[in-house]
Amino acid sequence: MNAKPFHLVALLAALFLASSPLLAHHSTAEYEMGKTVSVIGTVTEFAWNNPHAYVYLEVKDDKGDIEKWSGELGTLGQLVRANWRRDTLKPGDHITMFGNPAKDGRLLMRLQKIILPNGQELAAQHVE
Amino acid sequence: MRNRLMVSILAATLATAFSAALFAQSPNPGQAGVSRDLAGVWQYDHFHPALFPKGTAPPFTPWGEARFKATDVMMNDPNLGCLPHGMPRMMLAPVPIEIFQIPGRILIEQEFMNEVRQIYLTRPHLKDPDPNFNGDSVGKWEGNTLVVDTIGLSHITMLDHVGLPHSDQLHLIERITRVDQDTLRDDFTIDDPKAYTKSWTTSQTYKLHPGWEIQEYACDRNQYVYHPLP
Numbered sequence: 001m002n003a004k005p006f007h008l009v010a011l012l013a014a015l016f017l018a019s020s021p022l023l024a025h026h027s028t029a030e031y032e033m034g035k036t037v038s039v040i041g042t043v044t045e046f047a048w049n050n051p052h053a054y055v056y057l058e059v060k061d062d063k064g065d066i067e068k069w070s071g072e073l074g075t076l077g078q079l080v081r082a083n084w085r086r087d088t089l090k091p092g093d094h095i096t097m098f099g100n101p102a103k104d105g106r107l108l109m110r111l112q113k114i115i116l117p118n119g120q121e122l123a124a125q126h127v128e
Numbered sequence: 129m130r131n132r133l134m135v136s137i138l139a140a141t142l143a144t145a146f147s148a149a150l151f152a153q154s155p156n157p158g159q160a161g162v163s164r165d166l167a168g169v170w171q172y173d174h175f176h177p178a179l180f181p182k183g184t185a186p187p188f189t190p191w192g193e194a195r196f197k198a199t200d201v202m203m204n205d206p207n208l209g210c211l212p213h214g215m216p217r218m219m220l221a222p223v224p225i226e227i228f229q230i231p232g233r234i235l236i237e238q239e240f241m242n243e244v245r246q247i248y249l250t251r252p253h254l255k256d257p258d259p260n261f262n263g264d265s266v267g268k269w270e271g272n273t274l275v276v277d278t279i280g281l282s283h284i285t286m287l288d289h290v291g292l293p294h295s296d297q298l299h300l301i302e303r304i305t306r307v308d309q310d311t312l313r314d315d316f317t318i319d320d321p322k323a324y325t326k327s328w329t330t331s332q333t334y335k336l337h338p339g340w341e342i343q344e345y346a347c348d349r350n351q352y353v354y355h356p357l358p
Binding site for chain 1: 201202207210222223224239240340342343345346347348349350351352
């Protein structure tokens with residue numbers, strides 16, 4: 001994994017998001033909720049579907065090989081209230097994903113936020 | 129001086145008439161809760177995945193404890209099959225609800241699966257209803273608190289998001305009160321002699337979200353597989 005898991009930005013994001021309400025109605029048991037990882041890569045698909053939307057990302061590891069990451073989001077209703085839209089992401093977009101990593105080592109995270117190509121941050125759910 | 133006296137008498141008369149009108153519109157003045165108007169989009173203020181946090185033990189019967197131990201929420205949660213939460217979990221989920229008040233009934237729609245429960249205000253319980261997700265709910269007002277009695281709940285649903293079980297003997301009583309303009313509270317009493325040795329009560333408060341609309345929800349790409357428990 002080239003996830004650069006504990007760099008400063010990720011740590012700050014973890015501290016900020018630790019106070020957010022839980023996202024999923026499905027169990028978060030498959031994720032390490034106390035950890036945050038981040039990856040930078042290129043969007044291959046943005047699946048705008050219920051019960052959970054997904055971002056699929058190709059990430060180059062340290063050797064230049066491609067890793068295929070998935071980022072799980074909440075329901076479309078939760079995303080709409082957090083200012084996401086079906087065209088928020090498109091294939092080819094270069095983004096950063098922050099999230100809780102899967103416990104079993106899969107290249108999967110429960111997304112907390114992304115950084116869009118224009119530098120804007122977008123949280124994975126509505127924040128009061 | 130005489131004019132001032134007349135003005136005072138007129139003001140006192142108007143004030144008395146106005147307060148009488150207010151009391152006439154408020155059927156139970158002095159009762160807890162600001163009004164019987166529950167309509168609006170609400171969402172929990174704090175999400176509690178577990179009704180009994182770690183370190184506290186539910187008063188399980190042997191059946192209840194065995195059922196809890198047999199449950200793996202990553203396998204047996206009906207949500208994995210995009211089935212409704214059912215009652216009372218639909219009132220405790222991390223998505224908004226909208227309450228509608230129509231003659232004789234109160235309807236509550238929850239965003240997940242756009243699940244709707246109906247609370248009948250003018251009839252008693254059905255006789256021996258088929259157990260289902262939301263059961264048979266009847267309600268009555270006690271002051272400004274809506275007291276809802278629910279039976280007929282299938283045991284395949286869970287009480288909370290960590291797999292707390294119930295049986296089809298669950299008898300649920302809710303006391304729903306709008307405690308102020310922006311806050312709703314629901315006190316749930318769980319009475320289920322097959323799963324618990326005694327009844328117990330838990331509460332959820334909700335905040336009003338005037339700008340929100342319930343979104344359509346259809347499971348059009350479900351990544352999960354549901355393995356129902358018997």
